[in-house]
Amino acid sequence: MEQLKQGEGQTSEFKMTFQKEVIETIVSFANAKGGRVYIGVNDRGDIIGVKLNKESLQNWVNQIKQATSPSVIPDVDTAIVEGKTIVVMEVKEYPIKPVSVKHRYLVRKANANHIMSMDEIANEYLKTKNSSWDYYSDSQHNFRDISLKKIENAVRKIEKNLDKSFDDTPIQILHKYGLVRDDQITFGAYLLFAQDFCPLSGIQAGRFKTPTDIIDSISLNSDLFTEVEELTAFVKKHLMVEYIITGEPQRAHRYDYPLDAIREIVLNMIVHRDYRDSSDSVIKIFDDRMEFYNPGGLYDDLTVEQLITNNYQSKTRNKLIAMMFKECGLIEKYGSGISRIKKLCADQGLKEPIFEEKHKGFKVTLYKKTTQETTQEPTQETTQETVRKLSTQDQMLALIEQNSKITRVELAAQIGVSENAIKQQIAKLKKAGRLHRIGSTKGGYWEVQK
Known part of the structure; x- marks a missing residue:
């Protein structure tokens, strides 16, 4: 038989005789992709053979059936190989998981049986019910713990994205989307619309000069929609920007990392995170790279290789959260994020991002161009000038020198900060004697002091 030549x-x-390990392997196969147990064969694949009587096979099947829950009944056949009888027991992937043997849950990984963790058991149970953890009622929180204003904000996003309108109250809309079950909010509802501090959604982000020297940080425990915006803003604050002066009123600018790729990673972190894990998500910004880490590995036995080659069927750990993000227009298409991130980085001439499973979690690393890589790139047209890696104040002064009547709103838009931040920097520049306002607020202009 060809399978015997390929080994375990x-x-x-392969098993020499029928014993409890055979039942454990049957269960492991049932909880994975199915498989066959060859009885009468040793570990090396040598044919030993078994002696059978007319009741042997039926007795073995009964033992398997009685020891497993839900009951598993394998297909059983015999074969004559090298003049000896062997038994082949085949089991398909079981539709109702997880299957146990004497209250123990095992799953097949590579060529061995492994005891399933509590998370693996829970995941298989949820997949069997075509559900996910975020659909379940949160007994620790109630309607007072979620914000009606945040629900209304999400509804407005849905109405704009889908070009529709709701006549329902915010709570009725939660019911329609399955965010309330048996008059109790779900984990998904709590994470999406938490009123105040949310202990389940902790995220730490920091700007590092060295692996131990942190110069700025942010700690978040809020609703998921807010975390997307605040994380993206924090990362953007620490990016260098390149301005290309073309003579046009609006100058082209580019950050040293593609903003759309960063936002895509942040969205993926928040939507696909395992919120049952008590660890925080972490973002680290270094001089030469950015690292994004999420607790909880890839979902549903997905491998990194399948992920980066786009060779997989898209499934999500948090179906309810993913659905709401899609309804709000924050996610365009399930399963397209990694390909999009890779393309955005390639289009900007960056090294390919690294995707890896690490420390029982998932990590993405983006790399900045080195100085050498930057200087070797073709320059813009000779009539263009490039302003690179300036502080916010220097960027403001450079823009004002190009357009002395530029407004605070225009400065904020071109630099990528808030209008309030521009107002604060103007006050500092005035105090330092580097900037002077001539004329009225509406009709005047700026003058840069050399």
Whole structure:
């Protein structure tokens, strides 16, 4: 038999006799992709053979059926190989998971049986019910713990994205989307619309000069929509910007990392995170790279190789959260994020991002161009000038020198900060004697002091 020559693996196991390990392997296969147990074969694949009587096979099947829950009944056949009888027991992937043997849950990984963790058991149970953790009622929180204003904000986003309108109250809309079950909010509802501090959604982000020297940081425990915006803003604050002066009123500018790629990573972190894990998500910004780490590995046995080659069927750990983000227009298409991130980085001439499973979590690393890589790039047209890696104040002064009547709103838009931040920097520049206002607020202009 060809399978015997290939040896033991993900879907095959050799046993010399029928024993409890056979039942454990049957259960492991049932909780994975199915497989066959060959009885009468040793570990090396040598044919030993088994002696059978007319009741042997039925007795073995009964033992398997009685020891497993839900009951598993394998297909059983015999074969004559090298003049000896062997038994082949085959089990398909079981539709109702997880299957247990004497209250123990096992799953096949590579060529061995592994005891399933509590998370793996819970995941298999949820997948069987075509559900996910965020659909379940949150017994620790109630309607007082979520914000009606935040629900209304999400409704406005949905109405704009889908070009529709709701006549329902915010709570009625929660019911329609499955965010309330049995008059109790779900984990998804709490995470999406938490009123104040949310202990489940902790995220730490920092700007580092060295692995131990942190110069700025932010700690978030809020609703998921707010976290997307605040994380993106924090990262953007620490990016260098390149301005290309073309003579046009609005100058082209580019950050040293593609903003759309960063936002895509942040969205993926928040939507696909395992919120049952008590660890925080972490973002670290270094001089030469950015690291994004999420607790909880890839979902549903997805491998990194499948992820980066786009060779997988898109599934999500948090179906309710993912659905709401899609309804609000924050996610365009399930399963397209990694390809989009890779393309955005490639289009900007950056190294390919690294995607890896690490420390029981998932990590993405983006790399900045080195100085050498930057200087070797073709320059813009000779009539263009480039202003690179300036502080906010220097960027403001450069823009004002190009257009002395530029407004605070225009400065904020071109630099990528808030109008309030521009107002604060103007006050500092005036105090330092580097900037002077001539004329009225509406009809006047700026003068840069050399």
